[in-house]
Amino acid sequence: MTNYIVPQNVAISDSGFLFQPATGESYTLNEIGKLIFKMLQSNSSGEQIIEKVCEEYDAEAKSVERDLEDFITQLKHYSLLKLS
C-alpha cells in the first residue's frame, strides 16, 4: 500500500471531530475512522492499520483492506491526506 501522511495543520479531537484549517471544512469520524486517522497521523503502515482493526473489531483482513482503501480515497479527496 502507498504511504500517506496527514498534513501537519489538520487536527483531530478525542471525539473524532476533524478540522481542515486550509479550507474551513470540518468532519466527524466514527470510532474506526478515528482509530485509522490517528494511526495515519503517527505514520503507521497500511499493514499495521489492517492488523490493528482486525484485532480490535474481529474483522477479516480482506474486507478491512478494501474499506481502508475506500476511506483513504475519501481522505485524499478532502485533502486530509497526501502522498508522503
Add this chain to the structure above:
Amino acid sequence: MNIAVTGLNATDNPGPGVPLIRSIREGEGFSGNLIGLIYDSLEPGIYMKDIASKCYLIPYPSSGLEQLYQRILQIHEKEKLDLIIPCLDSELYGFAKLQDRLSAIGIKTFLPTIDQLNIRAKDNLFDFCKSNGINVPKNILANSLQDMYSIPNNFNYPIAVKGIFYDAYIANNFEEALTAFNKLRVKWGYPIILQEFIRGDEFNVVALGDGKGNMVGAVPMRKLYITDKGKGWAGVTLDNPILMEISKKVIEKVKWRSGMELEFIKSAETGEYYLLEINPRFPAWVYLAPSAGQNLPYALVRLAMGEDVEPFTNYTSGIIFVRSSWDLITSIKEYEKIATFGEY
C-alpha cells in the same frame, strides 16, 4: 481621541461600523470617544449599548460633497474630531476627495487615493490582475445592449452579470443574461460586467495596507453560513498561505492605504484561486480579525495617527464568528432625538 465611524447599519446587509468600533474599543491602550455618523435614524448601531458614545445624522453621498463637508464642520465644532473612518463603498470616493480639506481642519483619515480606488473597481480589476499575474475570471464590460451579443464568442454559460457597484446575477442563457443586464443597467448604470462563472468554494481575506506597499496584517476566512442575500452569517478563520500570498501581492502592487476585503473563489476544476473582487474597506465580519489575534481596525487608527505599526506575523485559525439577530428596545423619546435633532 475622538474617532467618527460610519456604517452603523447592523442589518441583514450589515455595514462594518459596529464591529469596527467594537475592535477599536478593545485596542490595547485605546482611550477616547467613538462617534457614529449615520444616514438613517433606525441604524441599529445607534441604539446598541457601548458602541457609539454619540451619533450624528449626515447627508447621503448623493446630496453632494459640500453638504457633507459642512455637516462634518458642524460636528467637528462640537466633538473636535481627530479621525474619520468611512466604512461604506458608496461614500469612499467622496471622503477620498475630501481628505485634504478634512486634514486642513485637523481631521485625519486613512484612505486610498482615487487612483487606488479605481484600480480595484470592478471594471478595472481584470486588467490589474492580468498585468500582475493574479488569476481572475475572464470579463467583458458591456456598455450597450449590442455588447451582450459578444457573449457567445467569449464565454460558455452560466455567466455572472454584475453591476458596477453592487448586485450580481448568475445567468444560464442569453435571456437570463439580458434580464439581469436590464435590471442592473437601470439600477447602477453602465458598464455592466459580464464575467466567466467559476464553480468552486468562496474564500475571503480581511487585510490592512499601510500605503507604502506593506501588508500590516491579514486574516483569511471561509463563510460557513450564507444568507439568501449572500451575506456571511457565520465563518471560520483559515490557515491558508496561498490566500495570504496573493493578498500581500495585491497590497504591494497597489500600495493600498486602508482596510480591505478580498474575495476569492477556488476553482473546483483546477484547484486554483481566482480573485473575484476587492472591496475598498473592512468587511462587516472584521471583528473576527482581532478575535483571531490581529486588531486590524485599531492598527488602522494607529497608522492614521502617525504611529509606527509593526506588521502582524500570525493569527489563530479555527476561530468562528456566528452573527445573531437581537431586538433592541428603545423609546419614542430616544428615536425623536435622532430623527428630529439629527443627533443622539
